Amino acid sequence: MRLAVLGGGGFRVPLVYGALLRDRAKPRVQEVVLYDVSAQRLETIGHVLRQLAAGHDDPPVVRTTTDLDTALREADFVFSAIRVGGLAGRTADERVALELGLLGQETTGPGGIAYGLRTIPVALHVAERVAALAPRAWVINFTNPAGMITEAMRRVLGDRVIGICDSPIGLIRRAAAALGLDPARVSPDYVGLNHLGWLRGLVHQGRDVLPGLLTDDAALVKVEEARIFGPEWVRTLGALPNEYLYYYYFTREAVAAISGPTRGESLLGQQDAFYAAVRARPDEALAEWLSARRQRDATYMAEARDATDAGEREAADLEAGGYEGIALALMAAIARGEPATMILNVRNGSAVPGLPEDAVVEIPCAVGGAGVRPFATRPLPGRFLGLLQQVKAVEQTAIEAALTGSSDLAVAAFALHPLVDSVTTAHRLLDGYRARIPELAAVFPS
Structure with missing residues (x-):
């Protein structure tokens, strides 16, 4: 099988390749095509993957390309983990909100909306190219905000796009x-x-x-x-x-706890150092990556743990693996017809009462050779359902805003979010993001 990895120069790609190296069942992925807009990042991750594969019998062949169509042709599975605007965009997602006294976070609140608004047009283009070049491929989406992006891509790919998350x-x-x-x-x-x-x-x-x-x-x-x-x-x-x-x-505590560099700013520094170190010492690529990964994992959601004295992350959590295992298990269940139950981001239908049928929800599903079937869930109490309905309305408003280029709808998406406290602030958010993120300004020029 052939796997195309979009965002193939990304820091976490070695996790996916490592999972493929451990998979010996048949059929298995024999070729991995890494696609990225940065040839330099592809070269760096290529060094890491070659060193990961050393000593393994028959490792999957790795090819790299900066051409999307080349990556997608003849793919059986497409793993999408793109970051439109890069980590510089993420730092703006966080800082613009924080400067207005709001939560600055990658996927939750204003930052997640800004991330989605600039990513949806790119994700739709990817979906259209998959439909044209690899119509039988399954797309596994890890691009954040994963539920929103999966829902947007469903407009082109239907049930053949599935969102995953390790939380x-x-x-x-x-x-x-x-x-x-x-x-x-x-x-x-x-x-x-x-x-x-x-x-x-x-x-x-x-x-x-x-x-x-x-x-x-x-x-x-x-x-x-x-x-x-x-x-x-x-x-x-x-x-x-x-x-x-x-x-x-704990919104107030979360905002107060983000002092000094944000998560995005910290990661930007870490990853710049990692890529520079590998360019200087390619023979030490794997060691550099392992060191950077340990630091990255140990500081995940550190602001929440620090604010609540929850302590450091458990060693077992750091070693258990995450989304790469879910991606491999999903591919194995579909390609080999091995029945499995997984929590996935899929079309609701009637599985979650009170949410729209076309909404993408995150629930347990049966997975096998025929695809994915969501399980019905028990009705939710109002304290849960109300929040889900409001955030889903925000996601769907953001999708329409990105598809139409409507600044009014973009403002509405910010204003309707429970973590944004005024329409005036919503206007300031959009203006702030347009000023700092060129990729978002291109979607909403005025």
Whole structure:
């Protein structure tokens, strides 16, 4: 099989290739085509992949290209992890919001909207080229904001585009481990949107064990999300929230905790140093990447953990892997017809009552050779459903804004978000992002 990786010069591409190296079942990916707009970044990641493959029998062949059509031709799977505007755009996503006293974060709140507004036109172009050149390919989308981008790409690709995220599986692993259970032997009742969901139940041997976890102080403290949100709040909710809900439930604390460099600014410095180091010492590419990866993983959502004294990330979390494992499992289930249950970003239909049929939701799904089938979920209480409905309305407004180039709709997307507190501020957000992000200004010139 041939896998095209869009954003192939990205820092996390070696994680995907490492997962492919460990996969020995048939059929397997035998050729990987890396596409990126930067030939220099492709060269750097190429050094890392070659060193990763050393000592492996029959590793997947790697080719690189800066031409999108070349990457897509004859692809069986397309993995999309592009970043329109690069990390410089991310730093602007964060800073423009923070300067207005709002949350500055990559996917949540104003920053996520700005990221989506400039990414959607590019993602739609990618979808159109996939449809033209590789119509039988499956697209696995990890481009953020993943739910919004997946929903936009569905307009061209329908069910053949599937969004993935590693946050839900990480939460489930931690909850199961706290109870001494094998995560592979539990069935989660998880429901929401990308970066906005709740684990409402965890069934083991026919019994929901989550209520027991929520009442067990010794076990609950082992779950990072419970430490971040506090045992009292998760008990009040009756569920374990996705870590990104910290930005909704503790907005003021989150904003106050972002002092000094933002996450995007820190990553920009780290990655500039990494790419420069590999250019200077290509023989040490893998060692440089491993060092940078450890630093990156250890500081993930550090502002939430620091503000709540949740402590450093558990070693088991850092070692468990994330989205690369989900991507490989999804490809294996479809290509080999191996039935699996996974939490994915897919079209709602009637799976989540109260949300539009065409909305992309993040819920458990059955996956196999015929594709993906979402499971029906239990009705949500108002305290969850209301937030989902509002954020989904924002996402769908942002999609229409990006597709039409309407500044009025872009302002509406900002203004309707629960983390933006006024229409006047929404106008200032759009003006600020246009001034600092050329890729967004090109979509909304005036």
